[in-house]
Amino acid sequence: MFCGNCGKKIPDDSMFCPDCGTPVKRVSSQSVQKAEAKNKNHKIVGIIAVGVLIVLILVVLFSIFGGGSNYEKKLVGEWYSEDNDDPEFIFYSDGTCEIDNWSGACKWNVVNDDQLKLTDIWGESRTSTIESIKNNCLTLRDGDRAAEYYKNGK
Ligand SMILES: [Zn+2]
Numbered sequence: 001m002f003c004g005n006c007g008k009k010i011p012d013d014s015m016f017c018p019d020c021g022t023p024v025k026r027v028s029s030q031s032v033q034k035a036e037a038k039n040k041n042h043k044i045v046g047i048i049a050v051g052v053l054i055v056l057i058l059v060v061l062f063s064i065f066g067g068g069s070n071y072e073k074k075l076v077g078e079w080y081s082e083d084n085d086d087p088e089f090i091f092y093s094d095g096t097c098e099i100d101n102w103s104g105a106c107k108w109n110v111v112n113d114d115q116l117k118l119t120d121i122w123g124e125s126r127t128s129t130i131e132s133i134k135n136n137c138l139t140l141r142d143g144d145r146a147a148e149y150y151k152n153g154k
Pocket residue numbers: 003004005006007008017018019020021022
């Protein structure tokens with residue numbers, strides 16, 4: 001016969017399972033097989049749950065760190081040009097920004113993957129190409145003129 005708790009085969013005259021110590025109930029091998037099948041189902045459900053969890057974690061990580069063309073999160077912060085102690089741009093995560101020579105709160109966003117669009121309080125906008133953001137160095141290009149800015153000072 002088999003132990004009702006752990007399913008191990010035990011001698012027919014046992015009072016307790018020698019393996020787990022459970023008092024013996026007389027169980028047919030059929031119900032032991034059922035118990036094993038149930039355990040198998042639990043394992044499958046567990047594996048699926050772990051898989052779903054891993055996918056969710058990847059989705060969250062991707063949304064935090066973004067894809068290659070997602071510049072917006074990298075742009076949030078203060079950017080300084082090489083020869084100026086005051087920040088040239090301050091980009092806020094709510095889409096507003098401060099720009100050195102423009103008064104008041106301006107708006108910023110990234111359009112067409114790599115175009116930094118700055119809009120002033122009068123609705124005038126200008127667009128620069130984001131050439132790269134590497135090691136906290138932002139390279140902006142206007143036509144054939146490129147400028148570098150450094151995040152939070154050099
Ligand atoms: Zn047992």
